[in-house]
Amino acid sequence: MKLLPSRKKKAEADGSENGEVEAVAKPTRGERAAQAKQLATHHGTQSGIDVAGWVDSRTNATGIFTAMMSRHVPKGTNWFYTLGSATMFIFAMQAITGVFLSMYYTPSATQAYASITHLTNEVFMGEFVRGLHKWGASLMIILIFLHMARTFFFGAYKYPRELNWVIGVVLLILTTVMGLTGYLLPFDQRSFWATIVANNITASGPVVGPYLADFLRAGPDFSATTLSRFYALHMMVVPGLIGALIGAHLFFVVKLGTTAPPWVRAGRPKGSRPTEAVAAGVAVEDLDEVAVNGAVTVADAEPPAEAEVDAAEAEEVEAKPAEETEAETAAPEPAEEAAEEASSEEDGEVNS
Amino acid sequence: MNKNSKPGEEPRVKLPEADPRGYFEGESMTRRHVFTVASQAIGGVAAAAVVLPVVGFAVAPLFERGEERWEAVGPVEDFTDETYKQVVITETPGIGEAGKTTAYVRTGAEKYNEEPNDIIAVSTRCAHLGCPVRFVQAAQNFICPCHGGVYDFEGKRIGGPPVRPLDRFQTRVRGGQVELGPRYSVTNQLKAVRVRDPGEFTGGIWEFLYPPRPSTFPPPSN
Numbered sequence: 001m002k003l004l005p006s007r008k009k010k011a012e013a014d015g016s017e018n019g020e021v022e023a024v025a026k027p028t029r030g031e032r033a034a035q036a037k038q039l040a041t042h043h044g045t046q047s048g049i050d051v052a053g054w055v056d057s058r059t060n061a062t063g064i065f066t067a068m069m070s071r072h073v074p075k076g077t078n079w080f081y082t083l084g085s086a087t088m089f090i091f092a093m094q095a096i097t098g099v100f101l102s103m104y105y106t107p108s109a110t111q112a113y114a115s116i117t118h119l120t121n122e123v124f125m126g127e128f129v130r131g132l133h134k135w136g137a138s139l140m141i142i143l144i145f146l147h148m149a150r151t152f153f154f155g156a157y158k159y160p161r162e163l164n165w166v167i168g169v170v171l172l173i174l175t176t177v178m179g180l181t182g183y184l185l186p187f188d189q190r191s192f193w194a195t196i197v198a199n200n201i202t203a204s205g206p207v208v209g210p211y212l213a214d215f216l217r218a219g220p221d222f223s224a225t226t227l228s229r230f231y232a233l234h235m236m237v238v239p240g241l242i243g244a245l246i247g248a249h250l251f252f253v254v255k256l257g258t259t260a261p262p263w264v265r266a267g268r269p270k271g272s273r274p275t276e277a278v279a280a281g282v283a284v285e286d287l288d289e290v291a292v293n294g295a296v297t298v299a300d301a302e303p304p305a306e307a308e309v310d311a312a313e314a315e316e317v318e319a320k321p322a323e324e325t326e327a328e329t330a331a332p333e334p335a336e337e338a339a340e341e342a343s344s345e346e347d348g349e350v351n352s
Numbered sequence: 353m354n355k356n357s358k359p360g361e362e363p364r365v366k367l368p369e370a371d372p373r374g375y376f377e378g379e380s381m382t383r384r385h386v387f388t389v390a391s392q393a394i395g396g397v398a399a400a401a402v403v404l405p406v407v408g409f410a411v412a413p414l415f416e417r418g419e420e421r422w423e424a425v426g427p428v429e430d431f432t433d434e435t436y437k438q439v440v441i442t443e444t445p446g447i448g449e450a451g452k453t454t455a456y457v458r459t460g461a462e463k464y465n466e467e468p469n470d471i472i473a474v475s476t477r478c479a480h481l482g483c484p485v486r487f488v489q490a491a492q493n494f495i496c497p498c499h500g501g502v503y504d505f506e507g508k509r510i511g512g513p514p515v516r517p518l519d520r521f522q523t524r525v526r527g528g529q530v531e532l533g534p535r536y537s538v539t540n541q542l543k544a545v546r547v548r549d550p551g552e553f554t555g556g557i558w559e560f561l562y563p564p565r566p567s568t569f570p571p572p573s574n
Contacts, residue, residue: 197498199482200549203550203551207562211565217413220565224444224446224447225413
């Protein structure tokens, strides 16, 4: 993961001042080495060894945390982008309340209902914890669909994020499996008959259906094993899979970054010309000195003062090649693009 | 590398050129490849030694048939050919109420070309998705509360979403007592077939699309 340009420079400056540190990490190893050097300066050589620094220098925990939490996001990122995190936090809540509910629950066909009644009516705060778990389940499904709708309508499922869409769909299916298996556990009339019906829907699939239903029920009829099987799926198998897939989902979010909303103009890679520019015969050099906006734009993490300086520079030295002006932070648009962008509500964020 | 020579010297014994590189005549694998394949094979065997028993453990119930249970529901005199008598039997012991089911029992009626000595026990498990149906005296029909399935006096479907008639239980008389045995399904002509889950058709091509499960009892001979 890339450090922000300003911090990178700072890290290099620290290293060159301190001769001892250079032995710890070679400057040629790139940003990660620069970061490690910075850590060594703070935690090792100068202020003695502290526990956090000791762990950090061996795990790069701060670096990983920084890469995840301070990563670049596109211009136009808004509240809709929080739906995925919201779903994940609901999952965390379900996991926590679920673990605590299991402390009172008995997955036995003869005792399950009594244990649920006891938990709800007699255990301190039992009704509240069970309520969180019950309503959280519905909320999680709702949030997943909202998150999915955001991804769909913003086109965020497209290249290179197709795999994340696929993982997301698997997560949706697994969440519904959680709903199905969890529904049986209170073991009242509604749970029981809903499970009978769900099993028979499974069974009505041709060829494999009957065997799948037998697998779910652990036999040709609903039995004592059915409840413990659903309990095992609900408690161990599916949550484990969901946790692992959420990890993969997040990994891809950090690795690939997020997309800009569709109303923010897409970025143009350096050295390329849009179709209009090709038709008008505008050279790449003339185009690259202006801002490359949209998905690849960095507008969030730069200190405001520095950004202003950069912007001022960019305006002053229009004739210079793009590499020197740090064009990605801010710069004027070509006239026709600026006119289009003027109507965009997100336009004000460019210079942040 | 030839053992007899030092690096940079001509080998004392001229060995055949490896062609392709790394392979000598008659060899189909390099040493490295042999070890790679061997270690992967050993790893595979180790993984299979854990995974296969666990999977077998989980799917075993598909291949196990439970004990054949017969349960007495009352003396023969209790049942007539005019209407059904409701009885409760235990299909799965050990799980309390959840293992019980209701059946409707009558004797054979000439009206339906049945032997008078026959005992007919109709299951209340709806052939749509398994909700419990109820026999309504006034209408002489079985009616399902969930999705509106309706069956006639014999248990044949006359309305709603069910795909076949109601299941039946095998019956016998032992010492004057009517006993109910394993469940079986019937075709639309009331021909006995191996028990199906609700939602599955019986007869015709469906016999192949819903194959018999090893966990079920064979049907009684008609």
